[in-house]
Amino acid sequence: MIGRLERRAIDIRGVVQGVGFRPFVHGLATRLHLVGFVANRGGRVEVEVEGDPEALAEFERELRASAPPLARIESLVARDVAARGEPDFRIHPSRGDASPAVYIAPDVATCEACLAELFDPADRRFAYPFINCTACGPRLTIITGSPYDRERTTMAGFAMCERCRREYEDPGDRRFHAEPIACPECGPRLAAFDGSGSIRDADPIRAAATALTSGRIVAVKGLGGFHLACDAENEAAVAMLRARKHREDKPFAVMVAGIDAAVSLCEVDAAEADLLQSPARPIVLLAKRRGARVAAAVAPDGNRLGLMLPYTPLHHLLMSAVGHRALVMTSGNRSDEPIAIANDDARSRLRGIADLVLLHDRDIRVRCEDSVVRLVAASPVVIRRSRGYAPAPLGLAFDCSAPILAVGGQLKNTFALGRGREAIVSHHVGDLDDLMAFDAFERDVALYERTFNLGPAVVAHDLHPDYASTRFALARTGVTHVGVQHHHAHLASCMAEHGLEGPVIGVVWDGAGWGPDGSIWGGEFLVGDRGDVYRAAHFRAVALPGGDLAAREPWRMALAHLRDAGLDDSDALRAVPETTRRAVARMVERGLNAPMTSSVGRLFDAVAALCGAATAMTFEGQAAMWLESLAEASADAGRYPFDLGNPAEAGSMPPMTIDTRPLIARVEADRAAGVLPAVIARRFHTTLVDVVAGVARALRARTGLRRVVLTGGVFLNGILTAEIERRLAGEAFEVYRHRVVSPGDGGLSLGQLAVAAARIGQPKAR
């Protein structure tokens, strides 16, 4: 070779283990005729390459440009070292070091290369439901400890056959160190059970497909839990699934074979198609086409349908066995219980729901439900960040000067770990009211701490004393506790996503959160930064008759708001017996079992009840979702009045109050005058946009701030999010909203972490 040789040592951090990174580096170096080595060092990858300078430059470019799809390079630092002149390029055996950062990749949908093999009759893994490689397959859901290797996954009990071992050990093979590697000879197997026991003489996938196409319900073991499946076109089957699962209205997700099938059911733009096909394979909420061939019972009210594409080899085989028809794929549980993950648990708990159970002997360690995303004005709104996304690390603009555990909220719980300039937000754990979910929470917190090798010195939690997560946090000894107000956590969560520091205006609207004044907050304008905020404005507080019950019975909130506005009652609430209404009216008047709340979520309930959804909802937020889909049907340009108390006042005290009485009075007047519910819903949404614009302007005048952050569960609402964003941008505000974690309580843990990091950075922890 002519010219001089140079040698470069490159340190790479990020998601670079368990994703096929070393074989990729090996292949690249070999192709460019470089010598040297690559090695895993704790949580990072170390490379030394030697060769002519041009090839070295090309190597560094390609490292970034064509890294394996699952890899995420957070940092890449190269320096010159002395040339050594080895004969070739090698992969050195792994060796742990003191570096504490260990990453686990999220679970990933079956890749194209594996799919090709799956359907190739000549391949030894033809039709094998557990095919995977370094670019795809289970990760988080099978992990039992750290470091990530086969011994510390639920694949430990499967001894590799000789051929699998050879692939596993060959640096040139695309299954080099694919920890869950398996084949029909040595790997997991399927089995099917019906009411009478194991079905031995039939192929389990055939048996499941036959059951599905003849209108029966099948439980299918997935990556992070069981699904309940049925034919999505079969009205009777879907209705039966609803009845047996005790799930009355909540929409079911549907799995379709591919993009063409998705397009036949829903409007799918290019960005949505990308999202559907992304390696995370989330459920994507899409606008349903008129006359889409899907049973009405799949999504009873609403204009949207949640679609996803197959993401395991088993899904692909099943879809092909049912002739690519659309299947309902909903979580394998009864109503509000956590999704089943263990075989015996599934067989006992799902008995009576499923006619057939399709399972296998690869255990699921971490319960991880499907992620749910929608696109609003071309940007994602994450309804649930879980399978496929968690636990990928998020970069932070601030430093966690000590390791932090943030335990999240009570509902839609996630927890988060923070270290240095990184946060790891967990999968969706669920509602901690449920004992099974709380057990999983405790086990998974311990697993994450072990796996990521992080012992927290600081534990951040909500101020609500009755949250199971708060009690868990306070029971931890030998750590610094940081209590974080619920809405401050929401705000800090969105700020952390965007790397925002310094003061902002936060619009924090949700269902309920513990307020420091003893009332329930949920319609807040906070001004401040990650470390501290003050309540600059809020909705007028009204009674919440029956406490949490009010979230499921919207008429209660309607009654509370009507009485607040000086009105007695409304014909819209007639479906509720008069004696019941009168009892609740008394609760409101006497303040018995009726805490005060400024919640915008509950304001949505009140308006929905007046629009015709008075009686029981089966899940929180249902009334608001229904109101949003109603509003989509109207182009009315009207709006309702509201009052802003003391907007001109200087300083921070007292906060402005958004008086909802004129609004409620006009809604009720419209209703009584026979105005269509869709028009009322539309006007209500416009009014809320007006409220944000009005308050934001007043706060800008007071404080000079122009950065506005939108957060809280109410911002799952697409109309509100898009229109507020547009209006504020038009008035020269800088608007920020969530794109990575949920605006709802699933995003709380990240915010708690961000606040805690700010407070421990100060000399005196609060």
Ligand code: ZN
């Ligand atoms: Zn693959």
Ligand code: ZN
């Ligand atoms: Zn094998």
Ligand code: FE
């Ligand atoms: Fe909240």
